[in-house]
Amino acid sequence: MRLVVMGAAGRMGRALVCAIKATPGAELVGALERPGSVALGEDVGLLSGIGRADVAITDDPLPLFARADGVIDFTTPQSTLAAAEIAAQARIVHVIGTTGLSASDDAAIAAAARHAVIVKSGNMSLGVNLLVALVRKAARALDADYDIEVLEMHHRHKVDAPSGTALMLGRAAAEGRGVDLEAASVRVRDGHTGPRESGSIGFATLRGGSVVGDHQVILAGEGERIELGHRAENRDIFARGALKAALWGQGRKPGLYSMADVLGLAD
Numbered sequence: 508m509r510l511v512v513m514g515a516a517g518r519m520g521r522a523l524v525c526a527i528k529a530t531p532g533a534e535l536v537g538a539l540e541r542p543g544s545v546a547l548g549e550d551v552g553l554l555s556g557i558g559r560a561d562v563a564i565t566d567d568p569l570p571l572f573a574r575a576d577g578v579i580d581f582t583t584p585q586s587t588l589a590a591a592e593i594a595a596q597a598r599i600v601h602v603i604g605t606t607g608l609s610a611s612d613d614a615a616i617a618a619a620a621r622h623a624v625i626v627k628s629g630n631m632s633l634g635v636n637l638l639v640a641l642v643r644k645a646a647r648a649l650d651a652d653y654d655i656e657v658l659e660m661h662h663r664h665k666v667d668a669p670s671g672t673a674l675m676l677g678r679a680a681a682e683g684r685g686v687d688l689e690a691a692s693v694r695v696r697d698g699h700t701g702p703r704e705s706g707s708i709g710f711a712t713l714r715g716g717s718v719v720g721d722h723q724v725i726l727a728g729e730g731e732r733i734e735l736g737h738r739a740e741n742r743d744i745f746a747r748g749a750l751k752a753a754l755w756g757q758g759r760k761p762g763l764y765s766m767a768d769v770l771g772l773a774d
């Protein structure tokens with residue numbers, strides 16, 4: 508499968524370049540960065556520490572998408588939306604790892620998925636997608652006497668909060684409990700908050716250092732609490748998942764898919 512990496516000079520982009528090189532059946536044919544990036548013209552293999560790949564970083568997706576089978580995109584909401592339109596026109600698989608997307612961004616991505624395969628997930632790792640299923644099951648089994656809190660910690664460079672994964676976990680808890688996440692969620696607490704609202708789903712965001720990604724869901728009842736969690740030790744787990752998604756998507760009918768579909772974890 509001929510693949511383009513968007514955001515190739517970024518943290519995830521470099522992990523993806525390494526994962527593609529290590530995967531039989533996957534070939535890196537293009538690397539993109541934003542116009543004006545200092546990485547333009549650089550060899551993406553040298554930048555990623557795997558030796559020369561003979562793929563220079565460019566800023567124009569059109570010629571690359573025309574000769575690719577898929578694009579893997581861990582960038583920003585704005586660039587992901589632009590890429591979704593072009594990838595749909597080119598009918599290539601678009602794997603989206605970008606987080607911080609708004610409801611209207613999601614609607615635009617769903618529209619693009621009418622024409623091409625899109626696999627989108629706030630977390631591409633096997634472990635987190637399994638955790639999502641476990642959280643849904645736990646929330647289904649327990650009533651609202653068990654207070655649900657979602658905690659996450661990430662590196663100091665992360666720009667969106669709560670993390671895409673925290674929102675996936677919150678959504679799974681809400682689904683399990685049969686409530687609407689938007690109505691139930693409490694994202695910020697400050698000052699005199701009053702007692703905890705029964706049935707709410709709370710979020711707590713920590714940022715610091717080089718933490719790759721820690722997530723914990725606590726279901727706290729009277730006299731006991733259940734804690735379900737995941738710690739990412741490196742970015743390879745996300746890159747491997749994204750690559751698996753791209754290979755899985757090839758030849759599939761157009762639509763919006765999740766990592767649960769790719770991993771066979773969908774209910």
Ligand SMILES: NC(=O)C1=CN([C@@H]2O[C@H](COP(=O)(O)OP(=O)(O)OC[C@H]3O[C@@H](n4cnc5c(N)ncnc54)[C@H](OP(=O)(O)O)[C@@H]3O)[C@@H](O)[C@H]2O)C=CC1
Pocket residue numbers: 513514515516517518519520539540541542544581582583586603604605606607628629630631632671745
């Ligand atoms: N779903 C998952 O499993 C995971 C998701 N993520 C998400 O992926 C995204 C990226 O994370 P991370 O790699 O840490 O961030 P980085 O900032 O390290 O990388 C993003 C890269 O995209 C580049 N970029 C910005 N605009 C464009 C554009 N128009 N075209 C091409 N490239 C562009 C940035 O360039 P510049 O810096 O010059 O602006 C940067 O090099 C985030 O939303 C993060 O939350 C991260 C890990 C796992």
Ligand SMILES: O=C(O)C1=N[C@H](C(=O)O)C[C@H](O)C1
Pocket residue numbers: 606629630661665669670671672673719720721739
């Ligand atoms: O920005 C990151 O780094 C990560 N982002 C994703 C998220 O928002 O959940 C996934 C992972 O935790 C790393």
